[in-house]
């Protein structure tokens with residue numbers, strides 16, 4: 001047994017279907033589905049071929065287990081979690097329930113992921129509120145830059161905790177405090193952190209948190225989550241599906257329309273959330289993460305990315321966000337003069353997979369990453385040095 005809960009984990013590549021010659025350093029793009037999740041998903045697809053094996057109770061049981069597993073990752077209660085197929089869907093639910101006036105502002109970060117920008121541009125347009133995009137700070141201190149813009153006119157702060165381009169960190173506990181002080185709502189897109197970095201909704205107290213599951217949750221595409229603060233759980237959902245209503249377990253009684261909803265955040269569940277292929281796959285992935293524990297995943301990835309950052313700097317003078325301003329699991333390398341457009345393709349030609357977003361080349365390993373993968377990355381970088 002490890003002596004410390006945050007001890008790094010041993011390599012877990014055997015649980016993934018990754019050939020030895022592939023260096024997949026691109027979890028920020030799409031994670032591989034673990035073998036166990038693929039098997040669970042395949043079994044789910046086969047069940048749909050034999051629908052008589054699907055009982056009414058099956059529409060509820062797996063989703064409730066998955067809701068609970070996800071809640072555990074962010075220190076939420078099971079009742080606070082709704083299913084949202086995409087971050088854009090979760091943010092649409094949030095935007096439908098946040099009131100702004102002409103005298104208020106909506107604050108986002110420069111180069112933030114679009115699914116957490118467009119809904120707020122739209123809300124600002126509809127309400128007359130002012131849309132603010134905090135400029136990228138030269139010292140990478142997003143928290144200070146963001147806090148300096150929060151004031152009595154702030155109606156909503158809509159941000160990530162890990163900037164998707166380069167891992168720039170936002171201290172959500174400090175931001176949550178500032179929002180509460182001025183009465184502003186807080187919406188978080190935590191897609192690039194939950195599953196790999198601790199996040200505690202009880203300390204942050206956000207209004208909504210959306211998370212896609214196909215990256216750091218190692219889950220399937222089109223199945224994600226929306227945390228809804230208890231104070232928002234009386235809100236109005238953007239769609240009205242049968243399963244979100246009270247007593248939907250009684251299929252024969254569905255013709256008796258009711259005005260009440262299922263408990264907690266369930267009223268915000270997307271229609272047909274009981275996906276018989278995706279839900280078991282998500283469950284298997286979340287079980288793996290729960291077994292490893294997020295603090296240990298984080299520590300393992302922090303050590304890995306820190307070593308890559310230090311080596312990139314020492315060998316090639318390539319900079320990245322300083323360790324104390326970067327989400328530890330996430331790395332973006334900043335090449336002098338920008339990342340050359342063909343670099344990802346040249347790396348991919350050698351089976352090294354990374355991605356470029358904005359001005360940074362993202363190198364996002366996970367527990368499947370080996371020392372040999374990292375050697376491969378540096379081997380190719382050496383051949384294209386100066387790119």
Ligand SMILES: Cc1ncc(COP(=O)(O)O)c(C=O)c1O
Nearest residue numbers: 086087088113115164191192212
């Ligand atoms: C920060 C962030 N949020 C959300 C998404 C996905 O958004 P959606 O689920 O709306 O497709 C991505 C995908 O790259 C992302 O990087």
